[in-house]
Amino acid sequence: MTESKADQPDEKARPRRRQARGERRIQQLLDAAASVFCRAGYTSASTNAIAREAGVSPGTLYQFFPNKEAIAVELGERLNRRMLETHGVVFTLENAALPLRELIDAVLDPMIEFNCANPAFLxxxxxxxxxxxFLEEHAALHDSIQDRIGELIGVRNPDLSPERRTHTANMAFALFKAGLGLILGHEGAEREAYVAELKTALYGYLAPVLGTEGVPAQP
Structure with missing residues (x-):
């Protein structure tokens, strides 16, 4: 009996399945690398340790990545993209119009959540x-975030000079980064306490510049 065309395997589906398996393996290796980097540090990490963490042989790892640096570059690119997506969501005109406490919550909570979920980033x-x-890509992302903070400050207080706006944006971002180190260094109730302290510090710094009430939403 001749096999009908409908019963024959879909030749196009096979490469897709292989690609999906390959992507799952790559993600498995990247997740393992993130764990090893956080535990041992990037400098001390090795491809053998990453392979062990992933539960695969070094030979399997080398099918996808030639060395530790290539793994870090791929991991860094993915983390940079996720951070870019996060800051695209938080630095919006809608958030800029919120009362200051709500604005700080709306901006900080997703960024803190991202960094807590991805400690390998820091x-x-x-x-x-x-x-x-990776560092070059992040430098561009860093500059973009500072620009977005400056834009948000400009919406809240359009009378600020460009210089004062830049200084305020840079200082607010520096406060965030300093507080983030403490937040990531603790867990549970201590972490929540440092989140609250960071928000208090930013509120106290920004209130005289941006006001505490909501502002009319921009069209």
């Missing part, structure tokens, strides 16, 4: 020998 940034490509 680990790579703080490593003295992190791949240059």
């Amino acid at each position: 680990t790579l940034l703080q490593s003295s020998d992190a791949p240059g490509h």
Whole structure:
């Protein structure tokens, strides 16, 4: 009996399935690398340790990545993209119009959540020998975030000079980064306490510049 065309395997589906399996394996290796980087530091991490963490052989790892640096670059690119998506959601005209306490919550909560869920992001940034490509991409993202903070401040107080707006944005971002280090260094109730302290510090710094009440939403 001749097999009908409908009963034959879909040749196009096979590459898709292989691609899906490959992507799952890559994500498995990246998740393992993130754990190893956080535990041992990027400098001390090795491909053997990453393979062990992922539950695969070093040979399997090398099918996807030639070395530790390539793994860090791919992980960093994905984390940078996720951070870009996060800051695209928080720095909005709608949030800029909120009362100051609500504005701080709306901006900080997703950014803190991202960093708590992805501690390897800060680990790579703080490593003295992190791949240059990752650091260059993050530098561009960092500048973009500062620009968005400046835009938000400009919406809240359009009378500020460009220089004062820039200084305020840079200082607010510096306060966030300093507080984030403390937040990531603690867990549970202590972490929540430092989140509250960071919000209090930013509120006290920004209130005289931005006011505490909501502002008319921009069209």
